[in-house]
Amino acid sequence: MLDEQHDDDVQTGPAEVAEEGAYRLDRREVQAILDAVEAGDAAALTELMAPLHPADIADLLEQLGSGDRAGLIRLYGLEFDGDILSELDESIREEVIGQLAPDVLVGAVRELESDDVVDLLEDLEEPRHGAILDALEDVDRVAVEQALAYPEYSAGRLMQREVVAAPEHWTVGDAIDYLRGSDDLPDQFYHMVLVDPRMHPVGNVTLGKIMRSGREVALADIVEEVFRTIPVTQDEGDVAYAFNQYHLISAPVVDEEGRLVGAITIDDAMSVLDEEHEEDILRLAGVSEEASLSDTIFEAARGRALWLFVNLLTAILASLVINVYAETINQMVALAVLMPIVASMGGNAGTQTMTVAVRAIATRDLTAQNALRVVGRELSVGALNGVAFGLLMALVAGVWFGVPLLAVVIGVAMLLTQVAAALGGIVIPMALERMRIDPALASGPFVTTITDVVGFFAFLGLASAVLL
Numbered sequence: 001m002l003d004e005q006h007d008d009d010v011q012t013g014p015a016e017v018a019e020e021g022a023y024r025l026d027r028r029e030v031q032a033i034l035d036a037v038e039a040g041d042a043a044a045l046t047e048l049m050a051p052l053h054p055a056d057i058a059d060l061l062e063q064l065g066s067g068d069r070a071g072l073i074r075l076y077g078l079e080f081d082g083d084i085l086s087e088l089d090e091s092i093r094e095e096v097i098g099q100l101a102p103d104v105l106v107g108a109v110r111e112l113e114s115d116d117v118v119d120l121l122e123d124l125e126e127p128r129h130g131a132i133l134d135a136l137e138d139v140d141r142v143a144v145e146q147a148l149a150y151p152e153y154s155a156g157r158l159m160q161r162e163v164v165a166a167p168e169h170w171t172v173g174d175a176i177d178y179l180r181g182s183d184d185l186p187d188q189f190y191h192m193v194l195v196d197p198r199m200h201p202v203g204n205v206t207l208g209k210i211m212r213s214g215r216e217v218a219l220a221d222i223v224e225e226v227f228r229t230i231p232v233t234q235d236e237g238d239v240a241y242a243f244n245q246y247h248l249i250s251a252p253v254v255d256e257e258g259r260l261v262g263a264i265t266i267d268d269a270m271s272v273l274d275e276e277h278e279e280d281i282l283r284l285a286g287v288s289e290e291a292s293l294s295d296t297i298f299e300a301a302r303g304r305a306l307w308l309f310v311n312l313l314t315a316i317l318a319s320l321v322i323n324v325y326a327e328t329i330n331q332m333v334a335l336a337v338l339m340p341i342v343a344s345m346g347g348n349a350g351t352q353t354m355t356v357a358v359r360a361i362a363t364r365d366l367t368a369q370n371a372l373r374v375v376g377r378e379l380s381v382g383a384l385n386g387v388a389f390g391l392l393m394a395l396v397a398g399v400w401f402g403v404p405l406l407a408v409v410i411g412v413a414m415l416l417t418q419v420a421a422a423l424g425g426i427v428i429p430m431a432l433e434r435m436r437i438d439p440a441l442a443s444g445p446f447v448t449t450i451t452d453v454v455g456f457f458a459f460l461g462l463a464s465a466v467l468l
Contacts, residue, residue, distance in 0.1 A: 025056055025059060025060060025063075029048065030060060030063075032044075032048055033045060033048050033049065033060070033072070034064075034068060036048060036075075037068060037071045037072050037075055038071075040075065041075075042075050042076075042077065045072070045075050045076060046076070046079050049076065049079065054081050054083035054084045054086070054087050055087045057081075057084050057087075058084050058087035058088045058089070059087075060072075061073075061084075061088065061092065061096060062088065062089050062092060066095070069092070069095075069096070069099075070099050073096060073099045073100060074099070077101070077104060078103070078104055078107065080100060080104050080107075080108055081108060081111065082107075082108035082109055082110070082111035082112040082116070083111070083112070083116075084108070085097065085108055085109075085112070085116075085120055086112065086116045086119065086120070090123045093120070093123055093124070094123065094124050094125065097120075097124065097131075097132075102131070105131060105132070105135060106134075106135040109132055109135040109136065110135060110136065110137070110140075113160045113162060113186060113187065114140060114143045114144055114147060114160050114161045114162060115147070115158060115159055115160035115161075115264075115268060116160075117132065117136065117140070117144050118144055118147045118148060118157055120132060121133075121144070121148060122148075122152070122157065133145070143161040146161075147159070147161065147262075150232060150233065151233060153235060153236045153237070154232065154233050154234065154235060154236060155230045155231065155232050155233065155234045155235075155236060155239050155253050155264060156232040156233065156253070156261075156262075157236070158236045158239060158264055158268050158269075158272065159230075159232070159253040159261070159262030159263060159264045159268075160186065160262055160263060160264070160265070160268075161261070161262050162184075162185075162186040162189075162263075163186075163189075163193060163252065163260060163262060163263045164179070164185060164186065164189050164191070164192050164193065165192070165193045165194075165195050165199075165201075165260060166178065166192050166193070166194055166195070166205075166219060167194070167195065167197075168194040168195065168196055168202050168203070168219070168220055169218075169220070170194075170218075170219050171215060171216055171217060171218055171219065172210055172213045172214060172215050172216070172217045172218075172219060172222075173215030173216065174219075175192055175205070175210050175219060176210065176215065179192075188265065188267075189207075189250065189263070189265070190206065190207060190249045190250045190265065190266075191204040191205060191206055191207070191224070191249070191250050191263075192204070192205045192207070192210065192219070193252045193260060193263065194219055194220065194223065195260055198259065199259040199260050200254070200258045200259060200260070201227075201229050201252040201254060201258075201260050202220075202223075203219075203220065203223030203224065203227055204223060204224045204227050204250070204251075204252070205219050205222055205223055205224070206224060206249075209222045210222075226246055226247070226248070228242060228246060228248065228251055229251065229252050229253070229254045229258070230242070230251050230252070230253045230254070230264060231253075231254060231256075232253050232254065232255050232256075232261055232262075233256075236272045237272065237276055239251075239264060239269055239272065240269045240270070240272040240273040240276065241273075241363075241364065242269075243264075243266055243269035243270070243273075244269070244270075244273060248266065248269070249265070249266050250263055250264065250265045250266065251263065251264055276362065277362075279440070307444070307445065310445045311445060311448065313445075314445050314448055314449040314452070315452075317449060317452075317453065318343070318449070318452035318453055318456060321452075321453055321456045321457055321460070322339070322456055322460070324460075325456075325460035325461070325463075325464055328460055328463055328464040328468060329460070331468055332406075332463065332467060332468070334397075334400075334401045334403070334406060335459070335460065335463050338393075338397060338406075338410055338459070339456065339459060339460075341393065341410075342410065342413055342414060342417055342455045342456070342458075342459045343451070343452050343455050343456065345389060345414060345417065345418070345455075346417035346418065346420065346421045346451035346452065346454070346455040347421070347448055347451050347452065349382060349385065349417075349418050349421035349422060349425070349451070350421035350422075350424055350425045350447040350448065350450070350451040351425070351444075351447070352425070353378050353381075353382070353421065353422050353424075353425025353426055353447075354424075354425040354426075354428070354429060354443050354444070354447045356378075356425075356426075357374075357378075357425060357426045357429040357430065357439070357443075358429050358439050358440045358443060360374070361429055361430070361433050361439055362440070366430070371430060374426065375423070375426050375427065375430075378422045378423070378425065378426045379419060379422050379423060381422060382418045382419045382420075382421060382422025382423070383415070383418070383419050383422075385418050386414055386415035386416070386417070386418030386419055387415055389414050389418065390410075390411035390412065390413075390414035390415040390418075391411060393410050393411060393414050394407040394408065394410060394411030394414075395407070397410045397411075403467070405466055405467055406463070406467060408466070409459065409462045409463050409466055409467065410459065412458070412462060413455065413458040413459035413462055416454065416455075416458040417451060417454055417455040417458055417459075420450060420451060420454035420455070420458075421447070421450070421451045421454075424446070424447045424450035424451060425443075425447050428443050428446045428447055428450070429443045
């Protein structure tokens with residue numbers, strides 16, 4: 001986001017590091033860049049952009065309007081870095097690529113590792129693929145085309161083909177001589193993968209251990225204790241989970257015969273984890289997972305309309321329950337005053353429990369083995385909060401309306417609603433997961449319906465039986 005600090009704040013660089021808003025783009029730098037674009041001053045723009053990290057430049061492009069963005073891209077010209085494309089949000093990446101001059105695009109793409117090129121192509125329409133592939137050298141193009149042949153969201157799409165491998169019988173001296181003499185090493189790598197004569201990975205050796213060991217030491221004697229290979233067809237979500245669970249830095253990828261075909265590094269795995277978290281948040285809110293601030297008004301409205309429609313249907317269902325007790329409400333107006341409190345408390349409690357459940361399912365902390373214990377825990381939490389807030393609301397209603405039985409009714413209704421919210425919030429995501437339906441996507445409307453219906457039935461039903 002553009003920095004909102006005052007002009008007299010201390011400037012620490014293009015990405016401002018302050019207690020509030022650390023690493024945000026400095027708005028004065030942004031304004032200077034926009035002024036350079038407006039003036040058509042390419043030299044000034046290049047000077048201003050030089051200190052920026054590719055991620056900061058990507059943020060800047062995402063925050064600009066289409067006109068300013070196009071002007072900056074044209075003026076920045078050959079300085080445009082391939083890493084900027086990798087950092088760009090998918091929603092504007094194709095637009096930016098379309099505005100790059102062919103020679104700029106060629107230079108930018110050739111700087112990227114194979115996995116980053118694959119990531120670019122996945123988000124582009126087919127007609128754009130040719131321009132990217134034609135920019136690559138023959139060996140790189142073949143590697144990218146092979147990666148694209150693997151299933152979408154698989155390890156084969158996520159991996160980079162550039163791997164540093166060595167025979168399992170090598171010594172540290174052999175490895176150092178190889179690394180120093182090679183002209184074709186990846187820009188970033190953390191391990192040297194040991195392989196047997198059939199190219200099956202048998203171990204990882206960190207660069208740190210290589211550098212601090214004697215030349216005569218066998219690489220097989222300093223391999224990492226934790227070593228896992230990733231099947232090329234494994235889902236990228238499972239890959240990210242493995243990296244997070246086992247604290248991996250990189251891992252070799254193997255084909256169906258167990259032969260080394262690539263490697264996945266922690267930055268790619270964490271990107272997947274970040275994307276999955278973002279998708280869960282958007283789905284819980286009933287927003288399309290492709291939603292972005294760069295969307296047009298129509299695209300944003302369309303992306304939210306489906307679940308608003310579903311919520312409308314659930315609200316109508318809750319209204320039908322209210323209509324059953326319309327006569328009861330007519331006889332005691334206080335019920336209409338207190339109904340929203342019951343529904344609101346139940347809805348919030350259900351959302352809290354559902355969020356915890358969906359997150360636990362995503363991290364695989366909620367399993368069949370501990371499901372009953374977790375359900376019992378959430379029911380206890382719901383009951384405890386129900387008693388506490390039921391007593392509080394009973395006291396408020398008693399003082400407010402001066403009807404003791406009304407205080408009892410709302411207190412009991414609050415307890416029942418909180419328990420129902422806790423039960424629905426934990427059981428519904430679990431049930432959807434068992435049915436192989438994404439709980440983040442579908443839990444919200446069901447949980448809302450249960451809390452509203454149970455809350456209104458409990459409150460109005462008790463009132464009808466006790467007060468009238």
